[in-house]
Amino acid sequence: MSKQPRIVVNNLRKYFPIKLGFFKSLLTSQVPRVRAVDGISFMVGEREVFGLVGESGCGKTTTGRCVLRLIEPTAGKITFKEADMMKLTEHQLRSMRRRMQIIFQDPYESLNPRMSIYDILAEPLNLQNVAKSPEKTREIISSALEEMDLVPPEEFLYRFPHELSGGQRQRVAIARAFVLRPEFIVADEPVSMLDASIRTEVMKLMLHMVEKTNCSFLYITHDIALTRYMCDRIAVMYLGKIVETGPTELVIGRRFHPYTEALISAVPVPDPTSRRTKVVIKGEVASAVNPPEGCRFNPRCVYAQDKCRKEEPQLVEVEKDHYVACFFPLAQ
Amino acid sequence: MSLLNVENLRAYFSILRGYVKAVDDVSFEIKKGQAFGLAGESGCGKTTTALTILRLLPTNGRIVSGKIFFEGKDITRISDEEFRKTYRWKKISVIFQGAMNALNPIMTVGNQIVEAITLHEDITKKAALDRAKKLLELVGVGAERVDRYPHELSGGMKQRSIIAMALACNPDLIIADEPTTALDVITEAQVLRVMKELQKKLQISMIVISHDLSMIAETCDEIAIMYAGKIVEQGDIVAIYKESLHPYTQRLIGAFPSIVGEKTELSTIQGFPPDLLNPPSGCRFHPRCPFGMEICKKKEPAMIKIKDKEHYVSCHLVGLK
Numbered sequence: 001m002s003k004q005p006r007i008v009v010n011n012l013r014k015y016f017p018i019k020l021g022f023f024k025s026l027l028t029s030q031v032p033r034v035r036a037v038d039g040i041s042f043m044v045g046e047r048e049v050f051g052l053v054g055e056s057g058c059g060k061t062t063t064g065r066c067v068l069r070l071i072e073p074t075a076g077k078i079t080f081k082e083a084d085m086m087k088l089t090e091h092q093l094r095s096m097r098r099r100m101q102i103i104f105q106d107p108y109e110s111l112n113p114r115m116s117i118y119d120i121l122a123e124p125l126n127l128q129n130v131a132k133s134p135e136k137t138r139e140i141i142s143s144a145l146e147e148m149d150l151v152p153p154e155e156f157l158y159r160f161p162h163e164l165s166g167g168q169r170q171r172v173a174i175a176r177a178f179v180l181r182p183e184f185i186v187a188d189e190p191v192s193m194l195d196a197s198i199r200t201e202v203m204k205l206m207l208h209m210v211e212k213t214n215c216s217f218l219y220i221t222h223d224i225a226l227t228r229y230m231c232d233r234i235a236v237m238y239l240g241k242i243v244e245t246g247p248t249e250l251v252i253g254r255r256f257h258p259y260t261e262a263l264i265s266a267v268p269v270p271d272p273t274s275r276r277t278k279v280v281i282k283g284e285v286a287s288a289v290n291p292p293e294g295c296r297f298n299p300r301c302v303y304a305q306d307k308c309r310k311e312e313p314q315l316v317e318v319e320k321d322h323y324v325a326c327f328f329p330l331a332q
Numbered sequence: 333m334s335l336l337n338v339e340n341l342r343a344y345f346s347i348l349r350g351y352v353k354a355v356d357d358v359s360f361e362i363k364k365g366q367a368f369g370l371a372g373e374s375g376c377g378k379t380t381t382a383l384t385i386l387r388l389l390p391t392n393g394r395i396v397s398g399k400i401f402f403e404g405k406d407i408t409r410i411s412d413e414e415f416r417k418t419y420r421w422k423k424i425s426v427i428f429q430g431a432m433n434a435l436n437p438i439m440t441v442g443n444q445i446v447e448a449i450t451l452h453e454d455i456t457k458k459a460a461l462d463r464a465k466k467l468l469e470l471v472g473v474g475a476e477r478v479d480r481y482p483h484e485l486s487g488g489m490k491q492r493s494i495i496a497m498a499l500a501c502n503p504d505l506i507i508a509d510e511p512t513t514a515l516d517v518i519t520e521a522q523v524l525r526v527m528k529e530l531q532k533k534l535q536i537s538m539i540v541i542s543h544d545l546s547m548i549a550e551t552c553d554e555i556a557i558m559y560a561g562k563i564v565e566q567g568d569i570v571a572i573y574k575e576s577l578h579p580y581t582q583r584l585i586g587a588f589p590s591i592v593g594e595k596t597e598l599s600t601i602q603g604f605p606p607d608l609l610n611p612p613s614g615c616r617f618h619p620r621c622p623f624g625m626e627i628c629k630k631k632e633p634a635m636i637k638i639k640d641k642e643h644y645v646s647c648h649l650v651g652l653k
Binding site: 055056120165166167169195196197198199200201203204222223225226228229252262263264265266267268269270271272273275276277278281282284 | 337372373454486488500516517518519520521522524543544545546547549550552567570573574583584585587588589590591592593595598601604605
């Protein structure tokens, strides 16, 4: 990668303890833990869109929140440019927030219904003491709305979220994330609640803003087909681990890991003439409390062998920039 | 042979500010054993169409005009009681959206299926339970899970149990409203496979309602595209996807990314869907249509049949050619 790394995540882990009842806790010596994220490493470069793809429960959202320290990671190292995120005090973290933002999935819940669009966008500016005067605040907010194609901005400034459609709300949420001109944004399924006809528009706006503000983007999604349009590189997650990572077209086009293969084959294609024969894998995702020994995908993998049940595969470079964690990667 | 025939159906909701014209002059026909897709974005009236057929409209909604023929009989003219006894679940059943919430959390899956059977058929509980077990086996949940509560099952299992329940009284028509939206892709593929196999095997007709054109492309034989309460284009699935004529259909299909083949530019549609209290005059798509003409604002386009094809479209552009 020629790009300068902006955020580097190293061996990140997040375990959630399970609360037990009083009697059960007397009987068990060790508290069971859900291993939501179990040792993952990646980096996002300057002006790069990096996608985290996986099914629900694979730990992609937890990863996104840990990276911003919205929840405390159990272990691991996160470096944001020069700063070690794990060592920051709460006070230092607060000023750091100016440089990193998040876009949530549901614009119906992420915008306060009792605040006008103006107040929603002014809040980050006031918290970080960016705008020195009310005129300046208004100017910044107007241009932020214009960037999101919410024109004319005066028409939106004093409206409330319930007066906007889903697409317009998500644009406000994106405007809020970009208003401080952050260097890094985590976008957690930002378009999954939107209808197809407005989804493309919102994706284009986000990509345009990434270009314009030179921002780095961690794009979390379950929709691997969309990553072709959004992401430069992606990582496929399964049960808290990255199983395959590399440039988007390489991962989708060549897919070496059996899970990636199954995931891609399950995605419906908008073309009735190409009804493919599908490799539909059986069973369900194993529990993250007691993940399977060896490779975590082995109970569902059609190619699994003895080695897969005993040893855990590490990410290995199979071609330039393309890494796969599998003992028997599919040769295509 | 046609099983269900919907003719010029209009269903409006009355609210304080007036009438929401959710379904406005919709006609379609479903043949025996056919899988029919009803596609469109949220708020276009596809779920209302289904609820109207099932007579499950909320109290402020009603059929304003139109007929619904099921096996030749107009089911809008019969009483609610007769509909409940002879049609709902016995002839027309439904798979609701959101597997997580459609099951009763304090009843076992088996008992819920038994309840559906005994309400409609005069058989003993034991016979019903036997059938419930067979059904659960059929959809791949397994007869041994008959005594499980919904929270003990995964999302995919719950959705399959709901399919089993829809099949309980051997219906002729199943309406599946967004049957897989809440599921992950791999689970979705598993559930869709079960649905398709059973539909072929039992020769059941199906209406699949979804916003996901990729999913409909993989499951249906025929499709109708709805926009703002009206069907704008309808016909054979391949004809619609390959030779769509309506600007809305073309852009909607183009907005779905494909995981296979060359990466093509995704299409966008300007603006936002209209308010159905005061829908636009003429063609309802004209404010967002890149080819809008004067006539589109004034006159509503009629449904035109394309020569020698199972393909209908309502657009002034097509009329010109």
